[in-house]
Amino acid sequence: MPRMTPETHVIDFRAAETLLEARDARGAIRLLDSVIAAHPESTAARLLRARAFFAAAQLRAAELEFQTVLEREPTNAYAHFALGRTYERAARPAEALRHFRIAAALDPRPDHVAAARFEDRDHQG
Template sequence: MPHSTPETHVIAFRAAEQLLAARDPRGAVKLLDPLIAAHPESTAARLLRARAFFAAAQLRAAELEFTIVLEREPDNAFAHFALARTYQRAARPDQARRHFRLAAALDPQPDYVAAAGFDAAP
């Protein structure tokens, strides 16, 4: 990022959020790449980039980013749920089930509990 400052990083992050909301995940990734290069420790930026990769159907990249987030924040229920959805789309049901269940255990909101399938057979 030329002339990057904390302010320009915040602007890039917010713009990436807007692009993702506007269904332009590739544009969001383009804004987030230099931001993460400058601040690799930013879990929020990595989580947003993971969501953008998922929306762009770049499942391996999404998996990597969600995994990095979970290494830093193992109790992040949303990251577990999103990683499970990534595995589900990649036809990896056993891994998906594990993370759906972790998400539901960490935060028993209805979407997470339903996806965990606790009533279903293992």
Template sequence: MSPTSPATHVIAYRAAEQLLDAGDPRGALKLLDPVVSAYPENTSARLLRARAFFLGAQLRSAEQEFQVILEREPDNAYAHFALARTLQRAARGDEALRHFRLAAALDPKPDYLAAARFGEPG
């Protein structure tokens, strides 16, 4: 198995998931960067990398990554919700509310609906 084989990338992705779950977003990013470089169209890898950016307080990078995902998949409710959380954390509430509402409209999960604050001015 070569250092850049698909199997190596799968192992790196799974290890990055575990690092992120263990609270090590920087470690996860080190593993994910080569995966995303090799498979830039892979939404799962990009979402995991965006989450790692978010958890590592790299909000601009998280925002950019979520935007790339939404350009390809405008109906990805989770990406809208996560982008909204990123914008909210960056003190950009009006922009965040728009994405919270899109997430809730696409997938009416209770946490998406609560964040969308439908019925309130926005």
């Protein structure tokens, strides 16, 4: 097996991005596993692996990875939004809504605000 270097990790990270874009989530996960093993502090690699887990419908793994990202970067709006989508897909709507609202507060992009459903607060008793 060839010796892994920081350069090969960068190549693997970029290849994993390409694989995920091509809808090969499992291939992306395989590449990112070695990158994260060598660089466990890499939030970017963890976020990409979380996205790949989500795309592969590995929701528990995605949840754990998004939570790890948020422990390191609690103001990462995208990670909150994606964790919300993960909870939504796992039929955990209250947890999803909490993260959608945090994402919208941090970054009021239209998709974050729509998912946060702030207008529903007025109709809740």
